[in-house]
Amino acid sequence: LPFRGGKKVQPQDAYSLRCVPQVHGAVKDTLARVREIVEIELNSVTDNPLIFPEVEEDQDSVVSAGNFHGMPIALALTQLKCAIPVLASISERRLAKLVDPATNDGLPPFLIGNEDGTESGHMIVQYTAAALVNELATKAHPATVYSVPTSANAEDHVSMGTTEARHVLEMIGDLEKVLALELLVGTQALEFRLQILGASYSLATSLGVQALRSKLRNLSQVTSEESVALAEDVKRLQSDLKQLKDVRPAPASATVLDLVRARGIAFMAHDRLLAPDIATAIALVESGEVVQAVEAK
Secondary structure: OOOOOOOOOOOOOOHHHHOHHHHHHHHHHHHHHHHHHHHHHHOOOOOOOEEEEEEEOOEEEEEOOOOOOOHHHHHHHHHHHHHHHHHHHHHHHHHHHHHOOOOOOOOOHHHOOOOOOOOOOOHHHHHHHHHHHHHHHHHOOOOOOOOOOEHHHOEOOOOOHHHHHHHHHHHHHHHHHHHHHHHHHHHHHHHHHHHHHHHHHHHHHHOOHHHHHHHOOOOOOOOHHHHHHHHHHHHHHHHHHHHHHHOOOOHHHHHHHHHHHHOOOOOOOOOOOOHHHHHHHHHHHHHOHHHHHHHHO
């Protein structure tokens, strides 16, 4: 593995990283609100007309009402349709950062370790995620705002909630695919990071100061006085690298990596057909195993 640098000079992480609680949390709040509305409506009276026996002077009351109208659920589903692409798009942005050498903090381009760029690695995975996010965004257009009258204008303002429900069902499948692609790329990046840290530790423990200095890139010629100062810098670097032996991913991250590898998705050292890996990752996301494993840890 090539010896690569660490984090680029950047005062703050991008929103897709440091605003995860706010974005994911807003989506979860939306889902909770939709569930609440659906449960209320499932337990509501939807008969028409409504019959109230003996409500006044032993007289029955028959009232034509509109409790059957689907707008409460339809508008809730419209909100859910807007939340789904939000979660997918922030997932794709994190995925894109991992395959881009300008933003992945020293990992190889497209998470494939060939220096000459002849292998595409996970490039097309990001293309796929981008296409899915675009499709989700187009489906997020609300159906509820386009009421088309029916029944000779007796039903002159309808909810179109069935359209929203069909869209949500389709969109959830695409969202799961985007999250699965991030899972696939994220585990590849994590294992690459561990390998690079391991290689750095090996260099620091097996090479002397001069040999390690020769491995560092972009070092210009220096004077003898500067060379002494540089040697001291390399010694400090060597000391730092020797501490990498104890660097480990967080328990939750390690759990996800172990789960993905246990399901048969191997680290990709060279280009291979990714369709089976993607199918396995989608099945993992659909099953809920990843969330269960992390929450258990």
